[in-house]
Amino acid sequence: xxxxxxxxxxxxxxxxxxxxxxxxxxxxxxxxxxxxxxxxxxxxxxxxxxxxxxxxxxxxxxxxxxxxxxxxxxxxxxxxxxxxxxxxxxxxxxxxxxxxxxxxxxxxxxxxxxxxxxxxxxxxxxxxxxxxxxxxxxxxxxxxxxxxxxxxxxxxxxxxxxxxxxxxxxxxxxxxxxxxxxxxxxxxxxxxxxxxxxxxxxxxxxxxxxxxxxxxxxxxxxxxxxxxxxxxxxxxxxxxxxxxxxxxxxxxxxxxxxxxxxxxxxxxxxxxxxxxxxxxxxxxxxxxxxxxxxxxxxxxxxxxxxxx
Numbered sequence: 001x002x003x004x005x006x007x008x009x010x011x012x013x014x015x016x017x018x019x020x021x022x023x024x025x026x027x028x029x030x031x032x033x034x035x036x037x038x039x040x041x042x043x044x045x046x047x048x049x050x051x052x053x054x055x056x057x058x059x060x061x062x063x064x065x066x067x068x069x070x071x072x073x074x075x076x077x078x079x080x081x082x083x084x085x086x087x088x089x090x091x092x093x094x095x096x097x098x099x100x101x102x103x104x105x106x107x108x109x110x111x112x113x114x115x116x117x118x119x120x121x122x123x124x125x126x127x128x129x130x131x132x133x134x135x136x137x138x139x140x141x142x143x144x145x146x147x148x149x150x151x152x153x154x155x156x157x158x159x160x161x162x163x164x165x166x167x168x169x170x171x172x173x174x175x176x177x178x179x180x181x182x183x184x185x186x187x188x189x190x191x192x193x194x195x196x197x198x199x200x201x202x203x204x205x206x207x208x209x210x211x212x213x214x215x216x217x218x219x220x221x222x223x224x225x226x227x228x229x230x231x232x233x234x235x236x237x238x239x240x241x242x243x244x245x246x247x248x249x250x251x252x253x254x255x256x257x258x259x260x261x262x263x264x265x266x267x268x269x270x271x272x273x274x275x276x277x278x279x280x281x282x283x284x285x286x287x288x289x290x291x292x293x294x295x296x297x298x299x300x301x302x303x304x305x306x307x308x
Contacts, residue, residue, distance in 0.1 A: 026066055026076055030055070030086070034100050043094050053103030058096045060181055070184070092185045162198065170205045172212045179214045186221050195232050197221065 008028075017023050033055045040049050041056060050056050059077070063070040077098070080086045089097045163183050167175040186197050200220045204211055229235055283291065 023076060023079075026062075027080070027085075029066070030080075030098065031100060033057070034098075034103065046094075048094065050097065051099070054097055054099040056095060056097045058181060060177070060184060090185070090188060092182060092189070095181075162194070163201070166198065166201055166205075170201075170212070171209055172201075172205075182214065182218070186218075189225065190230070193231065196224065196229065196235060199232055199235055200224070 012018060017027050034053050035050055035055060036052060038049055038051050040047050042048075043056070048056070059070050059073050062068075062077075063073045066073065077086070077088060081088055084101050086101055087099045089099075164175045164180060167173075167179075183197055186200075187194050190196050200217050203220055204213075204217045207216065224235060227234075227238070229238070
């Protein structure tokens with residue numbers, strides 16, 4: 001068990017978070033989980049310093065700890081972030097780290113942190129009760145709206161299970177926690193769009209058994225990210241264009257050596273000459289009279305009359 005403790009003053013009762021029992025419990029847990037002194041941890045083979053007031057974690061880990069849906073955890077963390085109570089740093093390589101804002105003196109709520117046995121660091125309130133009441137009124141309606149949304153949510157609809165179920169039911173094998181965490185990180189990178197990550201799983205599944213692994217899914221998602229895809233519509237449009245190019249490639253004529261036949265290049269005037277019918281030159285009056293005279297001498301004057 002970790003040593004040290006924190007002390008919360010009665011002023012916490014004036015804070016808006018006091019009105020939500022669940023959020024209050026989660027907030028106190030974040031305070032208790034935060035490092036009371038700098039600490040080095042190993043992440044993907046790299047030594048990272050997690051500073052005092054920080055905690056390296058993940059939304060998935062917190063949702064398991066609090067027995068809550070991951071979306072509820074995200075809403076809670078975003079609410080804290082919006083109100084400058086924490087800052088959050090995320091990356092696929094290093095995971096998620098949150099930091100308690102003003103760790104020594106949070107929002108006028110005094111705390112006493114015992115860093116070592118027999119040594120105590122005290123902090124005092126920095127804001128007034130009036131300021132706290134303004135905060136309380138400002139967030140009361142926001143909390144009410146959040147509670148309404150949570151009540152309407154189907155508690156059995158744990159969206160994180162969709163990835164896991166699809167993975168294990170379509171030949172990928174058993175999903176490791178780290179693989180689920182990486183997929184959820186991709187959801188964050190695509191601005192919360194779960195559909196585009198699920199689409200990558202579907203595309204991978206269609207490629208055959210030897211492709212059904214996270215490395216191939218990751219390759220697809222990196223490609224889509226580099227091409228600026230944001231929605232399923234972007235993916236579908238690109239896939240449609242790819243199919244057209246494939247059809248055009250296979251519809252080309254091939255010679256006996258199985259190589260595409262080089263199209264014959266004709267001069268520009270060829271088509272023009274084919275389209276233009278030869279024009280008959282018009283006779284002058286003198287030529288016309290001479291022609292008629294010849295026709296009469298030949299006894300074919302009746303033909304001239306027929307054409308008039």
